[in-house]
Amino acid sequence: MSKPAPTLAAAGQAPLTTLSGVGPAVAEKLAARGLVTLQDLWLHLPRQYEDRTRITPIRNLQAGVAAQVEGVVEAVERGFRYRPMLRVAMGDDSRGTLVLRFFHFRSQQVNQFRVGARVRAYGTPRPGQHGLEIVHPSYRVVDDAEAGVVGEALDPVYPAVEGVGPATLRRLIAQSLQGLPGEDELELLPREWLQAQGLPSLRAAVATMHAPPRDADVPALLAGLHPAQRRLALEELLAHHLSLRRQRIAMQAHAAIVLRDDRLARRLTSALPFALTGAQQRVFDEVRADLAQPSPMLRLVQGDVGSGKTVVAALAALLAVGEGRQAALMAPTELLAEQHLANLRGWLEPLGVRVGWLAGKISGKARAAALVDVASGAMQVVVGTHALMQEGVAFHGLALAIVDEQHRFGVHQRLALRDKGAAEGIVPHQLVMTATPIPRTLAMAAYADLDVSAIDELPPGRTPVQTVVLSAERRPELVERIRAACAEGRQAYWVCTIIDESDEVVAQAAQTTHEQLSASLPGLRVGFVHGRMKPNEKQATMRAFKQGDVDLLVATTVIEVGVDVPNASLMIIENAERLGLAQLHQLRGRVGRGSAASSCVLLYQPPLSQAARQRLETMRSTSDGFVIAEKDLELRGPGELLGTRQTGIADFRIADLARDADLLPEVHRIGEALLDDLPQVADKLVDRWIGGAARYAAA
Known part of the structure; x- marks a missing residue:
């Protein structure tokens, strides 16, 4: 017996247990993924789409291009050469033959594939022993009445939910969408604003995202640039903006002491x-x-x-x-x-x-x-x-x-x-x-x-740091460079990314590096500092380095923030490819704090990934922290950049700050207008997207 549908007014906040097939166990698995209400399912958008709106003749299939085919089973072979395997040959009117191959199957599936049965299958063909084959396609047996009949919309493929199968999830989302309120009830933004941006209503955007028409711009959908996605991203960014502005307004409702006496500041x-x-x-x-x-x-x-x-x-x-x-x-x-x-x-x-x-x-x-x-x-x-x-x-x-x-x-x-x-x-x-x-x-x-x-201006007298990128094979040259720098009375850092040796990580351990450099540079005072040291030991070593009692400091990234030693003019960062741009920039900022020409050497372990290559090239080409931060946002995304725990920014369901940055000026304009003229709408938007979650600091 199906459960009664929730009223339209309460539809979005209705629990998922109002859906048929969602008992306590399934609800718990969905909740673990953050899916608690019908609205959560509406906003659980597909990660990609499958085009089942057309049937491709088998003879026209191309290796590597996903397609849907329909044909008749011509032969079935069940084998156990190395592991259980089921091969099904099917043909169609184009006189092409395609093999469906399964490594995991049940006896019921074997019985479905009787010779003469009509099967519709979807997947990506690849070259096999006897022409093209699809491994583990999605498929179903169709009767004569369904032959050649296809849907009008692309099929969604949703992000996985542990313990809930894809077919079940798809069915539950489709069921939840039946309770989507009418356009007037769901829409919170004035129509003229949306029209000015060329964006659809919220209802149309949600419906399009879950079932795009067959002529939809799939590349735009996958890139997050389709008007339907932009509409949802705009509202989500707006809700977060309003949440912060509302907290600011609440904060500024308090009083503070007026601080005007600037005599000491002028002194x-x-x-x-x-x-x-x-x-x-x-x-x-x-x-x-x-x-x-x-x-x-x-x-x-x-x-x-x-x-x-x-x-x-x-x-x-x-x-x-x-x-x-x-x-x-x-x-x-x-x-x-x-x-x-x-x-x-x-x-x-x-x-x-x-x-x-x-x-x-x-x-x-x-x-x-x-x-x-x-x-x-x-x-x-x-x-x-x-x-x-x-x-x-x-x-x-x-x-x-x-x-x-x-x-x-x-x-x-x-x-x-x-x-x-x-x-x-x-x-x-x-x-x-x-x-x-x-x-x-x-x-x-x-x-x-x-x-x-x-x-955004450095004090005069700060010498720009020269940054070079070298392969780890050139380590011996750097040891001599340190010897020369310290002979001139300068100090140097050697930064390592891990403390102990590890078989799993191709990186020089800090402990080993300290021992090797101490042996290679017997005339120098070599210090060692890492995050696992007791605070007083760490402070003592750092103090000795600052006072000039240590020539070379071998350290982990614990020195990233707050170390000011103007006499240090050389920094070597080992396995620099393993660090993010912000961290590399902070480390480099430890040198060049005096008047002497300073250098930062980024040592990398080849081969470099594309992302690592981009990071190191960015460091080599600019010392502007704001340029580096923009590149970091592009490469890593906002969640990692800010630190997910502190901000909530990474909790965006749909918006992407790097991709949707051009929406922000409009978000600010609309947000201020709503707070001034329609505060009750602002409240509803925040409740819809953020609810009671205290994601941001009012501090």
Whole structure:
């Protein structure tokens, strides 16, 4: 007995158990794939299509070109030469013969293929022993009434759901589409907007995607460029944009302390041994304008490695101190936090500003004393790791929360720091920073709740790093190059991608490399640092390198962020083909921080894949972090680039930021219009695509 159909109004949110054939076990398997409601099935789009709208004469088949054929069984052979095998020869009126070959089959299937039976089969022919054959085609036996009768639409092939067969999934989706509401009930966007973009209604788009007509542009469908896909991508991007904007609006409904007193900031600017670049001054002006408002600042400052974000953060912190409030700067690693601490103490303490330190390794009486100073306000600027957010840490008057390398923190960690300063409806201003340049399209989609500033100019005196790409066979030359560089008083890095030897990975292990280089360069002091070391051991080695007590540092990618050694002028990255562009760019940013000419050598293990070749060529040809970020987005996609856990961007079902970037300006325009004029429609769009999932940080 079939289950009653849900009402149209509730159709999209109806559970899949309302479908015939979906009991608790099947529902659980579907839910594991994120398919819970009818709407989830509507948006579970095909990954490809099979054209069964025509029957190809067997004589016209081409090897490698999928086709549908129909003919009569002429012979059946069941064999067991090396493994069970079923061969079925079929012919048609074109006097062609085709063999259907099966390695996995049941006795019932053998009985279906009696000589004289009419069979329709679909698959990709390939050359066999006796002409063309199709291995494991999809097929069915047809009667005389069905002979030659074909459908009007292409057949969908859906992404697999573990434990649910393709035929069952296809049947359930077809059944769910019967409950698709009428156009007027389903559509949320004004018709004139869609017409201006040349896009169909949502109902037409969904119907087309699941059953494209026989004359559909299949290459466009497979490339994600068909108007039906663009329509769905537009609405999904719009829902994510609205979700972020709504969170921003909710955040800015809070009050924040107005920070206007810039006397300390002006004193620091005058005392600095260098002048701010034009980009640093522009970004600080944007930050200062935000901090002068009674609503909380929500600003992302992105800038390439070495562009001078910390100075901007220091000036912003002084605006808080100038008003008798506190600022906190949180970094993802102790190494990076310590570097910020050294810079801020050097700049701020001569101005009479007390800069404090709070990290996991501080314990006992030292921690207790630090907590008292933070709670009393004696510590005016507090630098630390995620220890800043732990229970027991209470601020006296936190007015500005600064988060560095924000993409390395989870949503809850950023919120926790903000909440440390929340009191009686007042929340701290928020400044988040990243040294990983973000492509404009990605920033538009991922950070619509933030204002974005870019420090797109390097300070004068920074020498461009020369990047060369070499095969691993030339390692011996590089050992001599290190010897020469260190003889001139310079320091060098040798970066490895793994710690221990592995039979499965063709990569030089860091441990082995350290031993080999120590033996090859007996006159040099060779240090070794990796992620599995105890934090204090790692810090000691890094400190020795920074102070010049280590000539060559062999390291894993643990040094990617936050190491500032101006005297290091040579970096060798082993097995560079195994690293992503962003990581390679961050590593390269560890050299070229002084005035000496610097080099980065990318060693690769041949043969190179096409993607690896593109990455290395990009690194060789440009040092512009924004250009590299755009290429990274093209090669890797947004999910990997941002880190899936923190953002939710990778959770797009249909949209692809690299492919659909040109839709973003329209998404922003429509989004702002909806928030102003049709807020109830904005709510419905967010509920449809995102629901109650808290995918984005409001921090």
